[in-house]
Amino acid sequence: MSPSLYVTNTHKINPESVAMAESCSKVLKVPFIPRNKRPLNALCPEGEEAGFLVVSKNLELSLIYKGFELFFHPSMSKVRIKALQKGQNDPMLTAMDACPGDSVLDCTLGLGSDAIVASFAVGASGRVVGLESVPVIALIVRHGLQHYRDKNEKINEAMRRIEVINADYLNYLKTLPDNSFDIVYFDPMFRKPLHKSSSMEPLRRWVNGDPLSMEAVNEAVRVATKRVVMKEGSSSGEFARLGFKNIVGGKHSPIAFGFIITGKGEKAAL
Ligand SMILES: C[S@@+](CC[C@H](N)C(=O)[O-])C[C@H]1O[C@@H](n2cnc3c(N)ncnc32)[C@H](O)[C@@H]1O
Numbered sequence: 579m580s581p582s583l584y585v586t587n588t589h590k591i592n593p594e595s596v597a598m599a600e601s602c603s604k605v606l607k608v609p610f611i612p613r614n615k616r617p618l619n620a621l622c623p624e625g626e627e628a629g630f631l632v633v634s635k636n637l638e639l640s641l642i643y644k645g646f647e648l649f650f651h652p653s654m655s656k657v658r659i660k661a662l663q664k665g666q667n668d669p670m671l672t673a674m675d676a677c678p679g680d681s682v683l684d685c686t687l688g689l690g691s692d693a694i695v696a697s698f699a700v701g702a703s704g705r706v707v708g709l710e711s712v713p714v715i716a717l718i719v720r721h722g723l724q725h726y727r728d729k730n731e732k733i734n735e736a737m738r739r740i741e742v743i744n745a746d747y748l749n750y751l752k753t754l755p756d757n758s759f760d761i762v763y764f765d766p767m768f769r770k771p772l773h774k775s776s777s778m779e780p781l782r783r784w785v786n787g788d789p790l791s792m793e794a795v796n797e798a799v800r801v802a803t804k805r806v807v808m809k810e811g812s813s814s815g816e817f818a819r820l821g822f823k824n825i826v827g828g829k830h831s832p833i834a835f836g837f838i839i840t841g842k843g844e845k846a847a848l
Contacts, residue, residue, distance in 0.1 A: 581783065583630070584609050585608060602717060643783065655695050680700045682705070687708030697737070705741075709744075712784060713744050748797065764795075769789065769810070795838070799838060803840060810834060813828075
């Protein structure tokens with residue numbers, strides 16, 4: 579079970595930040611507690627394991643939980659986009675066979691790094707939709723993708739184009755017609771966590787850690803005209819269990835991308 583969630587402000591407030599906190603509390607259907615100069619742990623019943631969505635005076639959002647702060651940042655997508663701009667390959671995009679104009683359904687948006695790279699690759703003529711089942715993460719990341727300002731204008735453009743939907747991917751996939759996206763992507767929480775990936779640590783208590791099901795993969799194959807891609811630990815048995823026979827990466831990296839060619843509209847043969 580997830581910890582309780584409350585919405586509040588930083589110590590410094592203005593009418594806009596209070597209004598935004600009230601609006602977040604309505605969207606998330608959790609209580610708004612005015613800060614009134616109190617420490618966070620004084621805002622909830624003593625001993626309760628609670629997280630706080632905190633709205634700053636500059637209208638930035640962060641989730642604070644047990645001393646960890648989770649906020650939106652383009653993170654590794656910046657480095658990956660720089661490498662792409664220098665002409666280097668990105669293994670996720672290779673597995674996706676992502677081309678300008680493609681539509682990508684990112685079923686596990688998380689903090690949005692992979693979606694930003696995909697959005698950069700498919701460009702303004704493409705489309706990226708990101709699904710996130712945890713409401714507070716969807717809210718923080720949707721806000722960040724719309725408002726974060728990077729020095730690299732291409733990253734800003736890629737972020738702004740991503741559509742964020744708070745939904746469970748299996749439920750959502752079931753509503754989609756056949757062949758309605760070119761690429762469907764899954765990056766579920768790894769079955770065996772990579773301890774080196776510390777940026778995910780504060781998230782663990784809040785994220786949906788359910789394994790990917792065969793039913794969801796079958797739905798994704800029905801929906802994708804080109805490929806279904808899954809990221810996992812390179813030695814993971816999930817690739818074999820779920821029928822991902824083609825693998826990119828993993829030789830010199832703890833991460834690999836498995837893909838299924840759906841064969842309904844492959845633009846470039848392997
Ligand atoms: C490993 S993280 C994804 C990281 C992401 N690829 C990135 O670049 O930041 C997995 C995310 O998928 C979400 N998730 C897991 N199961 C889901 C489901 N059934 N529907 C929608 N989102 C889900 C989790 O809550 C978590 O935020």
